[in-house]
Amino acid sequence: MEISDLQKKLAIDYGTDREFLFLNSQCYQLKVYEYTYTLCPFSQVTQKSAAGTEVSLGTWGMWSGKPENHYSHMMYENGEPCWQGGSRTTV
Numbered sequence: 001m002e003i004s005d006l007q008k009k010l011a012i013d014y015g016t017d018r019e020f021l022f023l024n025s026q027c028y029q030l031k032v033y034e035y036t037y038t039l040c041p042f043s044q045v046t047q048k049s050a051a052g053t054e055v056s057l058g059t060w061g062m063w064s065g066k067p068e069n070h071y072s073h074m075m076y077e078n079g080e081p082c083w084q085g086g087s088r089t090t091v
Contacts, residue, residue, distance in 0.1 A: 012042055013063060015071050045076045045090045056080045058090045 014021040023041035030037045034050040037057075045057040058076030065072035079088030 009042075012060075014042075020071065041074065045079070055088075057088045061089075064091060 009024065012024070014024070020041070024043075027038055027040040027043075030039075036048045038046045038048070042060045044059045046054050047057055048054040056079040058079035061075040061077035063070055063073065064075040073091050076090040077087070079090065081087050
């Protein structure tokens with residue numbers, strides 16, 4: 001692993017007491033009908049069809065919860081553009 005990669009990982013806000021650090025380098029999958037969604041916290045979210053086409057739904061952006069529960073939502077930004085316009089975002 002490069003030093004720049006370690007510096008990026010250390011710059012991430014893993015919670016007040018780093019309680020979400022264990023999620024780094026983990027990935028979770030959910031199959032819904034013909035799609036498989038993969039969430040890799042602090043990295044990316046993807047959608048893969050049964051035909052094998054994979055689409056980026058976003059890369060790690062920031063915590064986006066309300067001030068009283070800041071760590072309740074993760075925002076992933078700048079995914080592949082939708083056919084109708086803007087890039088995909090996942091919360």
